[in-house]
Amino acid sequence: MAVADIKRVYIISHGSQKEEIISELQKVGLVEVTDLRERLATTDWKLLLKEWGEPELRELDKNLSELDHTIDFLSDFEENSSGFIAGFFSPKISMKKKEFESTGDFSDYKKICDQCNDLETKLNELKNEENRLLNTLCHISVWMDLGIPLEDTKGTEKTNIVLGTVSAFDEMEKDIIELASETYLQVVSKHEEEYHILVIYVKDKEDEITRVMKKYDFARVTFPELTGTPSEVRESVNERLSMIEKERRDALAEISCMLKYRSQLLAVYDHIYMDREREEIIKNVAKTDTSFLIEGWIKEKDIATLNQRLKIVSNELEIYTREPEDNESPPIALENTAIVDPFEAVVDMYSPPKYTELDPTPLVTAFFIIFFGICLSDAGYGIMLSILSIIMMKKYIVGPTGKKFLRLLAIGGISSFFFGVLSGSWFGDLFKMPAIWINPVDDPMTMLIFALILGVVHIFVGIGAKTYNSIMQGKIKNAVFDQLTWFTLLVGVVLIILAEMDILYLGIIPYVVAGLGAMALVLTQGRSQNGVVKKILFGFASLYGIIGYFGDVLSYSRLMALGLATVVIAMVFNNIALMTKEIYIVGTFMAAIVLIFGHLFNLLVSTLGAFIHTCRLNYVEFFSKFYEGGGRRFSPFRTSTKYIEIEEV
Known part of the structure; x- marks a missing residue:
């Protein structure tokens, strides 16, 4: 139950063995590879950082993006029978290792991706057309009683034909007839307070009639792209909607056939995903014309296994390990x-x-x-x-x-x-x-007291852990002056409380212990300050921390x-x-x-x-x-997948 010993590891080999060694590193999953580009880019070693794998990475990213889009598209049409709870876990698909390894490369499934893209485009086009036609039906529905073709509403050489809506129809009709008695007005339909009307007037009176229409907020309606009477338009639109529904069913049937390839697409994605991770690692290595260097971290107990596995791949390599240096921050691996x-x-x-x-x-x-x-x-x-x-x-x-x-x-x-x-x-x-x-x-009171006792124990363990940390890091003064002093004071305070409650009687011992702890804090907590007065003042101020400890203990009442x-x-x-x-x-x-x-x-x-x-x-x-944190988890380069759980046989 401790932090695993971590070593810096270097792997040097001939350039021709690069692919095999990196593939084996991925399979064995013991080394966290360091990005050498960051560390060496500002040093004389930057000449070794020749670009490897950039075109390959771009091609792999393109393939992953295309596959991801296809998988998401097919997922929208897959029947989800996993249930409500399973949705929170996003489970992977189990696949035998042999089946996973036999999955073809991306070129075998490129045609499926293209077909899915075409089907998606088709569905989107049908949806857009359907919305446009439904919108047309909505607008044309109030003009069903109009007996003339819509293309004829543009007028003639001497007359204008206008369609529109108005609320105050009777008033507008009266004013227009007084102005031009030859004008023809027809109410085609009425919806709530809106009149949908047809107006035919001579062009010589256009300016006068237009002013009257504006006076009554007449809203002109046009159908420039429609031909035939409104009833004929409705009939043709409904026919096209039926055709759209048929085409959609055909497209969905094709998509249903495509769903059988989804698991293979997931496997291909993970194959390419693993290839991309290898190419990313290749970018992190340093190389000369004939050799390459991989730098990383490894658990000390895994060094022998790494040597054994890599020596099987190639004898033309050298593995060197060392202790982390003071200016390095090794990753953390817990063994519990x-x-x-x-x-x-x-x-x-x-x-x-x-x-x-x-x-x-x-x-x-x-x-x-x-x-x-x-x-x-x-x-x-x-x-x-x-x-x-x-x-x-x-x-x-x-x-x-x-x-x-x-x-x-x-x-x-x-x-x-x-x-x-x-x-x-x-x-x-x-x-x-x-x-x-x-x-x-x-x-409840007994339960409350028990909760507070647990709180006291918890806090004392925390102080003890801080003492242990300080000793392990060689900070003996901190362990004595910062932890032991507070421990002494708090023990004294606890003993005083027990004595006042007639639970435990130790005479003046509790007061002596508390006094010694308080005195030690006054004399040591200001040690980093300059001048005796400032040291003493900071020491006295540190005693205020006892209030924080009381607050912490009271917080454990939440247990009860x-x-x-x-x-x-x-x-x-x-x-x-x-x-x-x-x-x-x-x-x-x-x-x-x-x-x-x-x-x-x-x-x-x-x-x-x-x-x-x-x-x-x-x-x-x-x-x-006692705890600072801020560490980084050990993350070895290994075979990892997004969609497939590979079952070892």
Whole structure:
């Protein structure tokens, strides 16, 4: 349970072996390759940074983009039977290794991509045309009673024919007839307060009639691209819409036939994706005319395996390793037991540790399990949470981080079951079971005191971890003056509180311990300041930090509050179900619905609250005492896929 030893590794070989060695590095997955371009670009070695693989990378990126677009297009037409929960995991497709390796190259599937692009274009064109025709039907619908062809509404040599809408038709008609009695006006249709009218007038009166139309906000309507009467237009549009629907069905049938190639397209994508990663690594190496150099990081325990695997590929290579230098920042690789490993996800959410820093995961694990169990604290919910987590791990293909979270929840469910048995909570009070230890509903104060005691222990462990870090980094003065002094003061304060509560009597010893701790802080916390007065003033000011420690301890009261809330909400749903059961005929059914959905809701909300607040106690109250973070995870160059989960046979 520690940070793995990391070494700097250099691999030097003949240029002709480049492809084989890099391919083997990808298969073995033990080396994190460093980008030499950044480190050497400003040195005399920059002459070695000849460009390799740029055209290949561009071609691979183009192929990946085309495949990705085709896959997304086909995915829109695939029947999704994976269910609601599976959508959160985005599972990969399982494929035998032999089947994956036998998948053809991109050129074999280029035709499929082109066909899908053509079909997508066709569907888009049909959709656009359909929208345009539907828009035409909408506009033409109010002119169905117009008996003249629309192309004739342009007028004649001596007359103008105008279509339009107006609200005050009667008033406008009166004014136009008074002005030009030979004018013809016809109401074609009326929709709500709008009149859709036809106006025929002589061109000699155009200016006068136009002024009258503007007076009544007459809105002219034209159909420059349509021919025939409105009813004839409607008939032709409906015929074309029927043809569009047929063409769409034909296109969708073709797409359905294409769906059988989707898994192969996914495999081809991952093949090209792996090729691209190799080409990217090739860009990171330095080379001469006859040799090349790869620089990276490797776990010390994997050096022998790397030597063995690469020597099989070529004897014309040299592998050299060394310790990280002081100005280097090696990646971090954690090696924890199966119980502790899932809780690395909690640490990663905050920040991975630095290479020279203590791995906090084992400490986080112990307290996370306890805190999570207290917050959820129901035996029934614990069983459900563990079972659901295990089922999801078995049923769905999830990534490493997803597996860690599910295992974490399964362990949290076991802890909740344990504390639920102690408190006698089985879906609240649905099953009457006696409390073996503390029932937070009956004795909240005892539960609160226990939570605060856990907080004190948690903070002391944090100070102890900081002391360990300082000693391991050779900062003995910091360990004594910054951690041991605070530890002494806080121990004294705790002993004083216990004495005042008549729990423990040690005479004046608690006051002496607290006094020594306070005096040591006053004398040491200002040591970086200039002048005796400033040193003493800064020392006295440091004592104010005791308020922060009291605030941190009080923050652990949330453990009691969340545990109490889980039980009380469960009891509320039980009472509602009990009252609902009395309803005639449907009472039993409704009570069952309330119990099922009520407890599922409470499980979801309480689990989320337990996880968030447990993380918060670790991040804010615990990590602030010793942990810096800022490390970078060890990420070896290995075979990785986006869509396919390769099954080893």
